[in-house]
Amino acid sequence: MSALRNLTGGLSMLVESVRMSVSNIRQNRMRSFLTILGIMIGVTAVIALVTTISGVSSSISDSFSSMGASTMTLSATGTDLQGGLTAEDMEEIAGLDHVDGVSPSVSLSVTAARGDAYESGVRVSGRNDDYFAQEPDAIVRGRSVNPIDLEQSLRVCLISEELVETLFYGVDPIGQALYLDGTQFTVVGVLAADADASVASMLSGSDAVVIPYTTALKMNGDTLVNSLTLYIDDANAAETVEAELETCLDAIFDYEDDTYTITTMESIADTMESMLSMMSALLGGIASIALLVGGIGIMNMMLTSVTERTVEIGLKKAIGARPGQIQAQFLIESFLLSMVGGLAGVVLGIALSAILCQVLGTGFSLSYGAIALGVGFSAAVGVLFGWSPARKASRLNPIDALRRM
Amino acid sequence: MTENFFCMRGICKRYHLADEDVPVLRGIDLDIERGEYLSVLGPSGSGKSTLMNIIGCLDVPTEGEYVLHGQQVEELDELELARLRGREIGFIFQNSQLLARLDAQKNVELPLIYAGVRPHERQRRAAEMLERVGLGTRRHHFPNQLSGGQQQRVAIARALVTDPTLLLADEPTGALDQKTGKQIMELFQALNDEGRTIIMITHDLSIARHARRVVHIIDGELTEGKEATWA
Ligand SMILES: Nc1ncnc2c1ncn2[C@@H]1O[C@H](COP(=O)(O)OP(=O)(O)OP(=O)(O)O)[C@@H](O)[C@H]1O
Ligand SMILES: [Mg+2]
Numbered sequence: 078m079s080a081l082r083n084l085t086g087g088l089s090m091l092v093e094s095v096r097m098s099v100s101n102i103r104q105n106r107m108r109s110f111l112t113i114l115g116i117m118i119g120v121t122a123v124i125a126l127v128t129t130i131s132g133v134s135s136s137i138s139d140s141f142s143s144m145g146a147s148t149m150t151l152s153a154t155g156t157d158l159q160g161g162l163t164a165e166d167m168e169e170i171a172g173l174d175h176v177d178g179v180s181p182s183v184s185l186s187v188t189a190a191r192g193d194a195y196e197s198g199v200r201v202s203g204r205n206d207d208y209f210a211q212e213p214d215a216i217v218r219g220r221s222v223n224p225i226d227l228e229q230s231l232r233v234c235l236i237s238e239e240l241v242e243t244l245f246y247g248v249d250p251i252g253q254a255l256y257l258d259g260t261q262f263t264v265v266g267v268l269a270a271d272a273d274a275s276v277a278s279m280l281s282g283s284d285a286v287v288i289p290y291t292t293a294l295k296m297n298g299d300t301l302v303n304s305l306t307l308y309i310d311d312a313n314a315a316e317t318v319e320a321e322l323e324t325c326l327d328a329i330f331d332y333e334d335d336t337y338t339i340t341t342m343e344s345i346a347d348t349m350e351s352m353l354s355m356m357s358a359l360l361g362g363i364a365s366i367a368l369l370v371g372g373i374g375i376m377n378m379m380l381t382s383v384t385e386r387t388v389e390i391g392l393k394k395a396i397g398a399r400p401g402q403i404q405a406q407f408l409i410e411s412f413l414l415s416m417v418g419g420l421a422g423v424v425l426g427i428a429l430s431a432i433l434c435q436v437l438g439t440g441f442s443l444s445y446g447a448i449a450l451g452v453g454f455s456a457a458v459g460v461l462f463g464w465s466p467a468r469k470a471s472r473l474n475p476i477d478a479l480r481r482m
Numbered sequence: 483m484t485e486n487f488f489c490m491r492g493i494c495k496r497y498h499l500a501d502e503d504v505p506v507l508r509g510i511d512l513d514i515e516r517g518e519y520l521s522v523l524g525p526s527g528s529g530k531s532t533l534m535n536i537i538g539c540l541d542v543p544t545e546g547e548y549v550l551h552g553q554q555v556e557e558l559d560e561l562e563l564a565r566l567r568g569r570e571i572g573f574i575f576q577n578s579q580l581l582a583r584l585d586a587q588k589n590v591e592l593p594l595i596y597a598g599v600r601p602h603e604r605q606r607r608a609a610e611m612l613e614r615v616g617l618g619t620r621r622h623h624f625p626n627q628l629s630g631g632q633q634q635r636v637a638i639a640r641a642l643v644t645d646p647t648l649l650l651a652d653e654p655t656g657a658l659d660q661k662t663g664k665q666i667m668e669l670f671q672a673l674n675d676e677g678r679t680i681i682m683i684t685h686d687l688s689i690a691r692h693a694r695r696v697v698h699i700i701d702g703e704l705t706e707g708k709e710a711t712w713a
Contacts, residue, residue, distance in 0.1 A: 396640065
C-alpha cells in the first residue's frame with residue numbers, strides 16, 4: 078500500500094517535473110529553439126547520410142543481383158613461357174560444366190579518323206560472338222561480330238552512338254570506312270549507349286568501338302588473351318565453376334603461383350559494399366560531430382539555466398527537494414530539448430534522404446534502424462550533456478543560492 | 483534536555499576569509515519547546531540569518547551540537563536533511579520567494595510534490611491552506627498579480643502546507659507596510675494558538691513583541707530577553 082503510494086507519488090512528481098521543464102523551455106523560447114536547432118541539424122545530417130548511403134548500397138547490390146552471379150572475370154598474366162590464354166585454352170574453359178560461353182576482351186586505345194574528323198584516345202575492345210550472344214541489347218543497328226570475322230581477323234567494327242555523332246554526323250555509318258590508327262575498318266554495326274551493363278564495363282567505362290578480338294590481338298602484335306569473361310548458366314554453380322576453372326588454369330600455367338586472378342560478381346559486390354559501409358561510417362562520423370556540437374549547445378544552455386535559476390534551486394531545496402529530484406528536473410529538461418530536436422531531425426533527415434535518393438535515382442526505403450538511431454542518439458546526447466549541469470544544480474548549496482535573494 | 487524537540491549547544495559559525503577567521507556565531511545555546519513562539523531580535527549583521535539557516539538545516543555550524551526532533555542534525559546525510567526540511571520545517575523568507583512561473587496554488591503545492599504526495603490530496607491541501615491565509619479567491623493568480631502582503635501569505639501557506647512542526651520566518655514583514663505586517667502577525671498568533679512552534683527573526687522590536695519569548699542576538703551571541711537595551 079505504501080509502496081503503491083510511493084509509486085504514484087513518484088509518478089506525479091515525474092509529471093510535475095516534465096511540466097516544469099516544458100514551462101522552463103517555453104520561458105526561453107529563442108534560446109531553446111536555437112539549442113533544439115543544433116541537435117536537429119546533427120540528427121538530420123546523420124539520418125540523411127545513413128539512409129541515403131544505405132539506399133545507394135541496396136540499389137547497387139540490387140543491380141548486382143539482377144545481373145546475377147552469372148558472369149565471372151578472369152585475368153590471366155600467365156607464365157614467362159605462356160603469357161596469356163591461347164584459343165585452345167579458351168575452348169577448354171568454354172567446355173567446362175555450366176559455362177555457357179566465354180568472351181575474351183582485348184583492349185587498346187586508338188585514334189579513330191574519318192576524313193578530316195578524328196577522335197583520339199578511343200577505347201577499342203576486341204570481343205567475340207559469345208559476347209554478343211550474351212548481351213543481345215548491345216547492338217542497336219547492323220550486325221554483330223560473327224565467327225568468320227573472328228577466324229579471318231577481318232577489319233570490321235561496331236561503334237558507339239557517341240562516335241556516330243562525332244564522326245558520322247548525318248550519315249548512316251553502316252558500310253562506311255573508319256580508320257583506326259591508320260588501318261581501314263568497315264563499320265558493320267552501332268552499339269547501344271548503355272546496354273553493356275556488365276560489371277567490367279561498369280568499372281572501366283563502356284566501349285567506343287568493338288572489333289573481333291583476333292583482329293585486336295593482331296593490332297597489338299599479340300597472340301594471347303589476358304582477359305576473359307565467363308558466362309555461367311546457373312548462378313548457384315558459380316563456386317563449382319570457379320573451382321573447376323582454377324584446376325584448369327593451374328594445368329594451363331604449369332602450377333605456377335600468381336598467374337591469374339578470378340573475379341566473381343560476388344567478390345565485386347562485396348568490395349563495393351564494404352567500400353560503401355566504410356564511407357557511411359566515415360560520413361556518419363563527420364555528421365556525429367554536428368551532433369556533438371549540438372550536445373555542447375545543450376550543455377551550454379543548461380549551465381546557463383542552472384546559474385540563472387540558482388535562487389529557484391536553493392528555494393526548492395529549502396522546501397524539501399532532494400538532490401535527486403533537482404537533478405531529475407534538469408535532466409528531463411535537457412532530455413526534452415534533445416528529443417524535440419532529435420525527432421524533428423529524424424523527420425527532416427528522412428525527407429532529405431528521400432529527396433537525395435530521388436536525385437541519385439536510387440531506391441529510397443524508410444529505415445527503422447535510422448529512426449531508432451536518430452532517436453537513440455538524441456536521447457543519449459540529452460542525458461549525456463545534461464548530466465553534468467543537472468549534477469551541478471543538484472549539488473548547489475542552498476545557502477549560497479539563497480544568499481543571492 | 484527536556485524533550486529533545488529543539489536543542490542547540492555551543493553553536494559556532496566562522497567564515498574563513500583571506501587568512502582571517504570571521505566569527506559570525508559565537509557559542510549559541512538555545513532550547514525551544516514544542517508550541518513556543520520565539521522571536522530572535524538583533525541588528526543587521528548580527529548573524530540572524532546565519533542562525534536561521536542553521537536552524538533550518540540549510541547550513542551546518544562550524545562547531546556545536548544541534549538536535550531537532552530527536553535527531554542529531556550533524557549526523558544526517560543530504561537526503562535525510564532534505565526530508566527533515568521538507569517535513570518538519572516550514573520556511574518563510576524575507577521577500578517571500580515564490581516561483582514566478584507558477585500560480586499561487588502550484589507554489590503552495592510545491593513542497594508536497596517533492597514529498598511525493600498524490601495530486602488529488604495535494605491540490606486539496608494547498609487549496610485549504612490558501613483559504614486559511616485568506617487567499618481562497620486568489621488561488622490562480624501568479625505572484626506578479628498579487629500584492630506584497632498577498633505574496634507573503636502565499637509563502638506562509640507554502641511553509642505550512644506540509645504541516646511542519648517548526649515554522650521559521652526570516653523578517654516575514656520586512657517588505658510590508660504596517661497594516662499588512664500586523665495582519666501577518668495576527669496570522670502567526672493564530673497559528674501559535676493552534677500549537678504550532680514558531681521562530682521568527684527580526685530586527686524590529688515592535689514585531690518581536692508579538693512573540694511570547696524574545697531572545698537577543700548581538701555580534702553572534704544570544705541573550706535571553708528582557709526588553710532590548712540596544713534599540
Ligand atoms: N558566506 C559568508 N562569508 C563571509 N561572511 C559571511 C558570509 N555570510 C555571512 N557572513 C557574515 O556574517 C555576518 C552575519 O550575517 P547575517 O546574514 O547572518 O546577518 P543578519 O543578522 O541576518 O543581518 P540582516 O538583518 O542585515 O539580514 C555578516 O557580518 C556577514 O558579513
Ligand atoms: Mg538577514
